[in-house]
Amino acid sequence: MNQSPAPSPSTRGPADHDIRDQIVAAANEHFSQYGYAKTTVSDLAKAIGFSKAYIYKFFDSKQAIGEAICSSCLAKIVEAVEEAINEQGLSSTERFRRLVKTLITTGIDLFFNDRKLYDIAAFSASERWPSSQVYDARIKQFVVQVVREGRESGEFERKTPLDETVEAIHLTLRPFVNPLLLQYSLDHVEVAPTLTANLILRSLMP
């Protein structure tokens, strides 16, 4: 179906959205099979049955498609973390433990169950795509949230400037958050959530 339908103005929004989703889903499948690096937009166009020009109406480049895939994949990790740490009635210590544990387990899950998708995420981290920068910033925000709440409740120390504390925690979590490093940290994922969280929590004691 080598068609290039021109959406009518009245349905442009939703139709465009659907077609973008369709391209992303097909690209996801194609990348999963052949890898991101080896796939060209022409390959994608052929596989999906759209013209290359039509795909370029929705995405500026192959990277833009890759970013859309990464964003949706990283959004799942963000969602899992959000759910884990925002449960009612938890202490800040418990929220922090959940933050670390969920980050590591969802990352590992992605690595083992969707390796090609993981490879795109690793590539996006090495190339500093906006999707991976946004993800990184979101994780830092979670750290800010938990540390700030813990300081307000008196559970965590308040002497160290918040910025420094957050930056240092973010650095410490990098081997398990950044897909590039995670692949070299697999030997440690059993013990790391507890050991690392404990060390950081000791550093946060008032």
Add this chain to the structure above:
Amino acid sequence: MNQSPAPSPSTRGPADHDIRDQIVAAANEHFSQYGYAKTTVSDLAKAIGFSKAYIYKFFDSKQAIGEAICSSCLAKIVEAVEEAINEQGLSSTERFRRLVKTLITTGIDLFFNDRKLYDIAAFSASERWPSSQVYDARIKQFVVQVVREGRESGEFERKTPLDETVEAIHLTLRPFVNPLLLQYSLDHVEVAPTLTANLILRSLMP
């Protein structure tokens, strides 16, 4: 000089030692130029002017030569750390800061000034060569030494089991100690020594 001298029994020890050094030095140069992965023992033999069989009298495999190179390169980092932390009259806090800083700066130095050698070190880390395992164990020993002294002097807390503390610190330092991770941590090497050391030191407070 395609010679294969058979060392006389009386001088075997030192002569063997010299020839080993000669092979390692030549291999180092060859690897530096062509890379470890692309070099075979035959290439090395040709370049050095020894027979392949003669090289195998001294080293079981290319890996064994690579390990000898790695060991001597990692020994330099170990020596630098040893010198930095064992200066008289330092507090344990100061020793710990020096440990972190020296590890990061010597690692970075190797990365930027001897990239091919660094690549062998990274390869050895990914393949878990004994040379890199020995290095890793040595770094952990340094951590044990500083933490134990700090506990004995009352500078550091003593509630957490020593093993747990050391393991957690070792994990936290991995991005800057392990050559595989260091290459992805270069953006952070300016701030990491201070931020990471500060976080760990806060976690060690009594």
